[in-house]
Amino acid sequence: MKAVTWQGRRKVSVDTVPDPVIEQKTDAIVEITTTNICGSDLHLYEVLGAFMSEGDILGHEPMGIVREVGSEVTDVKVGDRVVIPFQISCGSCHMCDRKLFTQCEVTQIRDEGMGAALFGYSKLYGSVPGGQAQYLRVPHVKNTHIKVPEGPPDSRFVYLSDVLPTAWQAVEYANVPEGGSVVVLGLGPIGDMAARIAAHKGFRVIGVDLVPERLARAKARQIETVDLNDAGSELGGVIRDMTHGRGPDSVIDAVGMEAHGSPTAKLLQQVTSLLPDAVAARLMSTAGIDRLHALYSAIDIVRRGGTISLSGVYGGMADPIPMLTLFDKQIQLHMGQANVKRWAPEILPLLTDADPLGVDTFATHELPLDHAPHAYEIFQKKQDGAVKILLKP
Numbered sequence: 103m104k105a106v107t108w109q110g111r112r113k114v115s116v117d118t119v120p121d122p123v124i125e126q127k128t129d130a131i132v133e134i135t136t137t138n139i140c141g142s143d144l145h146l147y148e149v150l151g152a153f154m155s156e157g158d159i160l161g162h163e164p165m166g167i168v169r170e171v172g173s174e175v176t177d178v179k180v181g182d183r184v185v186i187p188f189q190i191s192c193g194s195c196h197m198c199d200r201k202l203f204t205q206c207e208v209t210q211i212r213d214e215g216m217g218a219a220l221f222g223y224s225k226l227y228g229s230v231p232g233g234q235a236q237y238l239r240v241p242h243v244k245n246t247h248i249k250v251p252e253g254p255p256d257s258r259f260v261y262l263s264d265v266l267p268t269a270w271q272a273v274e275y276a277n278v279p280e281g282g283s284v285v286v287l288g289l290g291p292i293g294d295m296a297a298r299i300a301a302h303k304g305f306r307v308i309g310v311d312l313v314p315e316r317l318a319r320a321k322a323r324q325i326e327t328v329d330l331n332d333a334g335s336e337l338g339g340v341i342r343d344m345t346h347g348r349g350p351d352s353v354i355d356a357v358g359m360e361a362h363g364s365p366t367a368k369l370l371q372q373v374t375s376l377l378p379d380a381v382a383a384r385l386m387s388t389a390g391i392d393r394l395h396a397l398y399s400a401i402d403i404v405r406r407g408g409t410i411s412l413s414g415v416y417g418g419m420a421d422p423i424p425m426l427t428l429f430d431k432q433i434q435l436h437m438g439q440a441n442v443k444r445w446a447p448e449i450l451p452l453l454t455d456a457d458p459l460g461v462d463t464f465a466t467h468e469l470p471l472d473h474a475p476h477a478y479e480i481f482q483k484k485q486d487g488a489v490k491i492l493l494k495p
Contacts, residue, residue: 103235105119105235106160112148116475117157119159121237124171124239130168130178130240131170132169134238135167136494138492139163140161140291141481143160158229158231159235160222161235162188162220162264165184165262165263166186168181178243184248186240187247187262188263188264188442189217190228190240192206192209192244195207202444206218208242218439234474254453257461258453258457261464265490268292268439269292269295269296269299272292272296272356273299276411276436278351282351284300284353285341285354286309287353287354290356297309297325306326309325314329326344342403350403350408351405352409353404355413356413358413394421397412410434465490468491
């Protein structure tokens with residue numbers, strides 16, 4: 103089969119690799135009909151490359167048709183149309199019973215001290231082959247699938263794999279009071295969708311970004327925006343002027359470890375990426391530094407007693423956090439990988455013909471799988487208006 107493989111820093115290729123096969127009685131093989139490039143894939147493309155191996159199959163946002171099932175699989179059958187959550191979870195352990203599927207005790211990567219295994223996301227999360235491919239082996243398929251109806255296009259449902267539940271959880275974790283306000287930092291795929299969800303729930307939403315196309319997408323949905331190019335270091339003051347001088351009730355940081363405006367941390371990340379993988383991985387695991395400009399902005403912007411919801415991926419082990427300010431402002435922090443199956447039942451009713459969240463037109467690009475190297479490049483460089491890219495195997 104064809105698959106998108108990691109070949110080095112800022113280098114992916116489309117290669118012919120062996121087809122996946124049933125390995126456990128609880129597996130299924132899914133023929134992928136649509137798969138996406140996620141913003142967090144770009145961390146593997148750049149900062150987290152030390153945890154990758156040449157030839158690793160990328161991708162964790164797929165959907166398709168079940169083509170084969172293991173002997174113990176009863177919850178799906180050949181021919182079912184399914185979306186595959188980005189995390190692999192058993193559905194019945196202590197953590198899964200509490201709907202903390204990203205902490206599944208059966209698939210936790212204990213050797214690395216990490217939570218549930220993820221598709222296509224480095225040795226930190228199990229080195230499981232990903233979904234940017236023609237076929238995907240799905241372990242623990244009983245819980246690691248979302249069955250969707252026939253008829254509507256893949257674009258209606260494919261975001262259930264990550265974008266929709268991650269953005270939904272970001273808004274839920276933001277704990278916005280009724281009639282309250284929330285600032286969304288970063289209007290990439292997750293921030294854009296989080297802003298749409300928050301607006302759908304009736305909150306006042308202010309989106310912040312510096313890419314004109316991303317700001318325009320939010321404005322087109324009647325979401326207030328602030329251009330970081332104009333606000334610069336005065337962003338906190340600009341936001342406070344818009345929110346009665348006190349700041350918003352909540353802030354969603356949808357940026358994460360590669361924020362714009364953190365030159366020292368950026369330099370450290372770049373230097374680390376040039377080291378041999380064994381050295382770089384050890385350094386990232388013990389003394390890794392994130393670009394924290396977005397988080398620092400969130401801490402400054404949010405009102406006293408407010409909530410910061412972190413959906414952007416962070417990976418540093420030695421990040422300097424302003425604990426005095428967090429404590430003094432009595433800020434609540436809520437964060438973590440999205441528990442996809444926890445939120446899917448609440449999201450599915452919105453994926454109707456009315457399409458209130460605009461999923462059918464959410465992608466900016468739809469390309470053949472063979473074009474993945476180009477797609478990664480324009481997404482990473484924010485070129486050609488790339489916000490969300492669908493790949494068709």
